[in-house]
Structures are given as C-alpha cells and as structure tokens.
Amino acid sequence: MPSPTMTLSISCPDQRGLVAKLAQFVYRYNGNIIHADHHTDAVAGIFLSRLEWELDGFGIPREQIGATFINYAQREKLFASWQGVRWQLRASDVPYRLAIWVSRQEHCLWDLILRQRAGDLPAEIPLILSNHEQMRPIAEQFGIDFHYIPVTPDTKPMAEAKQLQLLNDYKIDLVILAKYMQVLSPQFLEQFSQVINIHHSFLPAFAGANPYHRAHERGVKIIGATAHYATADLDEGPIIEQAVVPVSHRDTVADLIRKGKDLERIVLARAVRLHLQNRVLVYGNRTAVFT
Amino acid sequence: MPSPTMTLSISCPDQRGLVAKLAQFVYRYNGNIIHADHHTDAVAGIFLSRLEWELDGFGIPREQIGATFINYAQREKLFASWQGVRWQLRASDVPYRLAIWVSRQEHCLWDLILRQRAGDLPAEIPLILSNHEQMRPIAEQFGIDFHYIPVTPDTKPMAEAKQLQLLNDYKIDLVILAKYMQVLSPQFLEQFSQVINIHHSFLPAFAGANPYHRAHERGVKIIGATAHYATADLDEGPIIEQAVVPVSHRDTVADLIRKGKDLERIVLARAVRLHLQNRVLVYGNRTAVFT
C-alpha cells in the first residue's frame, strides 16, 4: 500500500523562481516529492505546475496545508498578485465522487463502472443520472443510485435545477457525460463546471450531430473520439484526450459506430483517470496534461 | 524480376455476375490473376473491382486488350449500359510520368525524388514545376527539368495555360502538389484531373490556411495530414490517405510544423504509390483503396 499523497496543481502568470519556491515549500516541511511537472507557455506567459508528495512525514497537518501555503506564497512573493492564480490541493486518499450521466447507450457506462470496480479509477460512483429509464437495471446491479430526470425544451430549466440539487446532495466532484447526448446550459455550467464529455469524433472535425454519418459521407480514412470539458459552446471545450482508428471504404456507418464505441470508451476512461489524478490543468481553452 | 502485369480497374452500377464475368475474361485468355479485389457499395449501388494478372502467357497482345475487353463486355452484357462505367487498363512496365509541383518547402520534393531513385515509386519524374526559383538546384542535381512559372491573381489564367502545355509536352500522367500552396482553377482541373494534393491537417478539421496554427490554438492532442485528389472545392476532394501523430501542450506551433512534415511526407508518398499501382478507385467524392 503506497503512502497517501498530496497534489498541488497551480497555474499562474509566469515569473522567476516559481519552480524553486514551490519545491521549497514542500521540502521545508520535509515532504518527499514523488512527481513534479512544470510547463511554461511562453506565448501566454502562463506557468503551470503539478507537485505530488507523500503525506507520511509531512510537517503540516493536512487540514492546514492550504492556509500554510497561502501564507508561504504571500511571504515569499510567489505571485505578483493572486489575480490569475488558480490552485488546488487534493489528497490521494479522498476519492473523487462521480456522477455518470447517460442516455440510451450503455457501453461507456459499463466501461466506467467496471474500471472503477477493478480499482483502475480511484473514485466512488454514488450516482447515475439519465433522461431515460433504460440504464436503471445496470445501476441497481451495482448498488448505485439511479435518478431519472426527463428533459424537454420546456422542462429543461427545472430539470437542471433538480440535477444541480442531486449533485449537491451526493457531494459530487465530477460529472461524466457518458453519451448523455444533451447540451448543458450556460447557467448550469456556471454553477457546476467540472464536467467531462465524450464526443464521437476527432474534434474539431464533425462537431455537432451525427459525426459518424458525416465521417462516412466525407470518406475519411481515420475516425476519432475526443474527451473534453463541457462548456457553453457545444464541442468547443478544452480537449483532454483524443484517439483514432483507421477505417476503409468497406466500413459502413454501422461499422464506424461499432469501431467508434471502442474509441469512446478508451478516450473517456483515460480522460477521467487523468482528471482524477489531477493531471489536467486548464488554461484558456486548452489543457496541459501532465502524464 | 517479376513478370509485368496488367491491371484492370473498374467501377460501374452493380449487377449480378460481375466478379465471375470479369475473372472469366482474364481466365479465358489464359491470364494468371495475382490480385483480385472487389467491393460493392450497397448504398450507392456501385461495384468496384481491381484485377491484376501476369502478361506473360496472356492470350491477347497488350495493345488489343482494351478493344477485346469492350467486345467481351458487350457480348456478355457485363453492364446494363456503359453509362456510369469507368474503367482503366494499365501495364506495370509502362511507368507513370509524374510532375511534381512545389513552392518554397522542400521536404516532400526530396522525399518523392529519393523514393523514386530507390525504386520504391514505380514512376518517372521528368518535370518539376514551381512558382518560385528556390527548388531549381534540387531538380538540376537529379537531372530533372525545372520550370519556373510565377503566379499572381492577374497572371493565373496564363500561368495555367503554360502549365497545361508543359503537362502535355512532357506526357505527364499525374501531378503531385508537393506543398504547392496554390489552388488550381476549375478550368484547369477540367482539362487535367489527375492531381494529388497533400493537406497539412486531418481533414475535414482545419481545412484552408494555417492548419498548424489553428490546431495549436484549439489545443488538439493529435495532428494529421491528408492526401486527396484536388478538386475545384479547396480541401474537399476524395481522400486517399490520412495519418496522425500525438502532440501535447509542450509542442509549439514550430513543433507541430516539424512533426507535421514527417506526416506530410509519408502520407503523400503512400497516396502516390497507391495511385501508381492503380489501387485507388474514385466514386462520388470517395475512394476505395485496394491495399
């Protein structure tokens, strides 16, 4: 059993000394860094960093690490100001709580549940939410609460209010749109922004509806899938992960859909895992992924 | 030294018996089929076929094969009508004659010339054509004629007339736009349609200008390149071949361009080779590629 770890993720305007000062913070309190990644986007003037260290033997009680870090940052002038600084502390032994949202396709749902059960997704899945009833038996089989919230254009605001209430009740950290096939409103995303979506194309190609049909019509030789954070602009959010598979003239639309399901499962699972390990840092409409 | 072969490529409205009758044509004259590929696009109702057989021992003199095939097709009612039938006969020992068109980037030009020299592209390259002078030394080094034809919006019609004259003079079968970076007019393509272009993106993503810059801005995790037949609609022609390579937040635009050059060389060379082996059949805006 490895020691639990703390991960500090940070993005801020670049300035000299950040790598040294961040590492110094951990070292001063006797932390043993096991992963350290940094990236500077010279064009944007942004510094991004992810530090992971063992909690065993670390000189600050875990509930005080945040406050201590803020003090340290102010004292050491880590940032010119806190404007534009985004940071997060996350302990590895506090599992993320996921809500999986589905519609009528089950392959991504099965995949995520089975990975979680196998210990490959360090998280809990207390909640499945759908605009259809079909997936209820799968949820029940694994003892996961299932909530059916139908959505029509008229009821959408009320549905989203219910959804937000459930996310709050279940203390959800991350929503996974596992082929949910519905757009979330800007209002929803303002209140809950941690949402990963899987799009069944190699974005930005074939954004929007029916990507496999359009890929077939265009005669492409490769299809793809894209996991990204949901934003108010459909299929325009920061991309986390993409993968592709070759296709040929022999593949019908049904073949593309079938081949695509493997891509969707793998790309979504990789993106979720990266998020759960706090390896994805968003800046602008982009991500740095510290693999 | 393998025996020279004849390849019959055909696309036509589907009907029963085509595989049998086409193969029978070869067998009746004692031809030894070494490759036979067929595909039916059930949705479009199109039959596509590629038959390759050894010329040694074949019972029809090669200059009469076309006429004999037409007679056979009529007698055996191979087609309901010749409407919609496209067919081609091509002997493997009559090399294609290529014209490579370039602008100011040299990587695809070097690549094609070196592959041809190494015997990996069964073709002759008598002509290089450019709207700049920079590539002339490369052409001269390999004893290839180089023609400089500058193109401005005003002179484009005259330039295209010169280009067409050269294609005719040099008996060119296939034009390769090896980073030529200029659009051909519909009038040009009506008179010479055998043109392969390389686009430096994973089409249909980032069609048009500056794909690497736009890929970088969008934050994609994979970039690609696409070889396609040129059509009057920019970047909309039938796709022959695509390939991709992973990128990350660490890659600058310059890195994408550098990584993309490897893709462009390989994708273009593969597409050209497939065309030279008569493995690419166009139907509608799509291709069947018999690999």
Next chain:
Amino acid sequence: MPSPTMTLSISCPDQRGLVAKLAQFVYRYNGNIIHADHHTDAVAGIFLSRLEWELDGFGIPREQIGATFINYAQREKLFASWQGVRWQLRASDVPYRLAIWVSRQEHCLWDLILRQRAGDLPAEIPLILSNHEQMRPIAEQFGIDFHYIPVTPDTKPMAEAKQLQLLNDYKIDLVILAKYMQVLSPQFLEQFSQVINIHHSFLPAFAGANPYHRAHERGVKIIGATAHYATADLDEGPIIEQAVVPVSHRDTVADLIRKGKDLERIVLARAVRLHLQNRVLVYGNRTAVFT
C-alpha cells in the same frame, strides 16, 4: 434486416482460373456476391479466397450447397487434387457457439459478454468454463452456464476429458481463452482445434510468462497484445491480430498491466469477430485476414 449470406472460405494450391471458377459457381446459381477477396501467396504457391453472397434467391437449397460445390469442383477441375484443399461453408444466420474460458481475471470476459449482448459479436455464448470459481456470478448474471473444472498437473488429462465432453455437449464451435492462463495439451488440440488465445505481449517479444514485468525490465517504449490460434507450442500459433500502446519511464509494472488490459480486450474482441465472420484463413503458421 440484411439478407442472410453464405460464405465460402477456401485455401488450396494455386492454379489458373480459380477466381473465375469460384465466382462462376456462385453466379451460375444466381447468387449475388457482396464480398470477394482473394490472395495468392506466390512463395508458398497457395491460393486463398473468401466469397460471400446473399442466400435470398440463390439457386441451391442451403443444405445442398456443399455437395453441389464438390460436384462443381470436380467437374470443372477446380483443384489438381483435393490434397491440400481446405474449405468451409458457413451461413451468417447460424450463429457460432462460443465457450469462454477464464481464470481469475475478468476484464476480457466482461468485454466479450457485453459485446455479444450489444449485437457486436454475431454468436451465442452458452458456456463459461474456469479453473476457479470467481467468475461464476458474472456467468449467472447473464444466464450463462458456468462449469468449474480445477486443473492440476495430475488431474489435467481428466480435466481435459471433461472439457472436451462439455464442448461436445454444448455444440461449441470456438473456444476463447480469455486470460485462461493454462496451456492446452497437444492431445486436446488434436480433438478440438478452434481455439483463440490472447497473449499479453507483442509476440514474438516476451512469449511465455510475465510479459509485462519483462517489458518493464527491458525498458521498451511500446507494449502490445496478440490474439492467435492456440497450438501445442506455447505462444507460437498463427497470429490473427495485434495492437500496441506507447509507454514511458513513468509507467510502473502496474501501469503496464492496466494499459495492457485495454489492449487485450480490444485485440481479443477483434480477433473473435474476424473469426466469426470467417475472415481468417490459416495456412502454414500464418493467417490471411480478409478485412
């Protein structure tokens, strides 16, 4: 609902006219060929072919197609002799019956069952067989018979006798070793040869035990998985399908195992699907895969 089809797979010593005569057999009885693939291995002198045609409107009752084909082959001198000829007829609406053999890992088992349920594997799964009890609940959940047959060096002959009896009782066409982790004896394979195995390496690298550990130790930058027909020589059977995934110095053995599970599932499922569609022809220790 597409029409059911008949598929004729054949491998035989090469001679002229085979493509024509095989297609002629289908056409003579008014069959509509929808796929036709041929390959000649010039070095081995072997001809391989796969013809698929619609049964609707075909002029031979399906139970007589085999006998009619034999007559036709003899009359038309399709083969110099029947020595070295291997052929098979298979209708698409007679599903294969699969037995999945497992040990203590469940990911491939789940994967195959879920694909079959989703309609992506055209087959029935009446039987799961294991040398451990752990997977019984999964079998029961889907109403699949589960047989527990422990195997020790001493009891192996008796265990294999039981296994063969079960394959016979359940009319099994194809055994899938879905991480069964046991070698089958030559005696077993003589009596039942249709066995697909998944090996968790990019064969022939790391044949044998603990491939992920050895891959980690060797410091490779890519790992793979291989689906092959089981033979008496461990990990030496004809390869059907392979796939790979990049790894880095950051990946521990546990990471390789986790990444490998995705490969194993996909490669095994692809190989099984190809087999079920009669697209895999074995000759010598190799396969031709008509995709």
Next chain:
Amino acid sequence: MPSPTMTLSISCPDQRGLVAKLAQFVYRYNGNIIHADHHTDAVAGIFLSRLEWELDGFGIPREQIGATFINYAQREKLFASWQGVRWQLRASDVPYRLAIWVSRQEHCLWDLILRQRAGDLPAEIPLILSNHEQMRPIAEQFGIDFHYIPVTPDTKPMAEAKQLQLLNDYKIDLVILAKYMQVLSPQFLEQFSQVINIHHSFLPAFAGANPYHRAHERGVKIIGATAHYATADLDEGPIIEQAVVPVSHRDTVADLIRKGKDLERIVLARAVRLHLQNRVLVYGNRTAVFT
C-alpha cells in the same frame, strides 16, 4: 531568435529536497527556468532530473557554471556522496558534432542530412564514415568529409583504432549508426560510448539478423523499429524510441523492408533529436525520456 539555454541533466540516488535544491541553484543566480522535468524510479531508488534555463541574465559566466554547481552541491549536501551521481551541463548554442556511420543503405543518411540542413536537428555533421564506398557522393554533395574504412574480422581492431582516431580528430560527440550493420567491440565502446543505433525490428522481437524476413515468416501483423544506445551486447542497449506500422498477409518481405525504411528514418531521427536536446537520461539498462 530564442535566448540560448543551459541544460542540467542529473541522475543520482534519491533523497528529499532534490527538486527544491536544484531549482534553487538556478533561481539563486537569477536563472529563468523554461523546462523542468523530474522522475523518481521508486524501485531503483534513482532520481532523474532535467532543468533548462535561459542563459541571458544568468548570474554565473557559462564557463564557471560547472564548478559553481559542484560547490553548491557540496555546500547544500545535494548528494549523500558523489557515488552514483551522473550529471551533465550543455549549452544549446554549442552544437553537437555528429559522425554518421553507414554501410550500403542510404535512406537514413539522406534523412539525417536533410533534417540537419532544414534546421530540425540542432547539430553539425562533419564526418561520414563507412565500410563501403557507395555513399561517398552523397557526403561530397553536402561538403561532408567521408572516410572509407573497410572492416574484416582480421582488420577490425585496426579499423576501430582508425575510427576512434577520427572521432577524436573531428571532436565528435555522438556517433549515429545509420544502418551501419556492424557490431562495435566492447573495447571500442569503452572508449567512445555515445553511440545510437537503429534496429529494424520492434525489440526485443527479432533481435539479431534479418528481422524483416523473420517477421514475415512469423506472420506478425505489426512491424517496428527501435533506436537504442549501442552496447557490447548486440541489440540489448537502452531503448530510446520505438514505432510500429501495421502489415498484412499481402505484404511480402520486400514490402516489409520498404515500410520499415520509413519507420527506421523516423525512429532514428526522433532518437537523435531527443539526445541532442539532452532529453534522454540512461540509468541501468533503461532510459527516461523527458519529452
């Protein structure tokens, strides 16, 4: 024009504070870190780090950086001892000097020269060395000195003495075996260890001679190429980079060789580029590659 940078690469026994102290060294002298990568191999107890910072404005004259670092390391107790510490300082504006060794195949030689000319390999190529005369014209065309040193079992020691003398005379940093097809003796490698080789298989599969023939015989569905540091054990050195390409039953040995050439060029070029950017750290028989 970006500022020149200094890169410090280091591998040493792991202990607390290394990230902080190394970064502190750069920061104390006002260095602006633009890349920082660290990796701890917990099993081996090894810490690996690569720090790159801008030389403009750095507070130590470049010729004193090494001595200052040693002082700093001693004062700050960076290492328990210098036992097991390997470190290197390298400025980005002092180009590596490469010797390319070839035999009778030219594709990798062309590729490396053209990349260097295009500015994609930050290095100089003053020397080409071969056991055959064929490549001399290519060397001369680009104004590169070419030395012909034939090698027979009898003359090998003398040949290696000459080779070492040339490496010394030309102040070579890195030897690239670009299809040199000869093994270097342990004595040679003791005196000059910076040697990258390209092997035309997916190691450890098909180590040794004729990998493409053996891959064809085994019927694999994917072939690969591997760039690694040369060691006295043939094809057993630390792997830097690998890549693969799918093949099928239609591919002859000649096709594998042709497809493999693209792999070899790309894999070798990537490995060389990574080495030139000091991104490859060797430890044990493995590499950490900080991409």
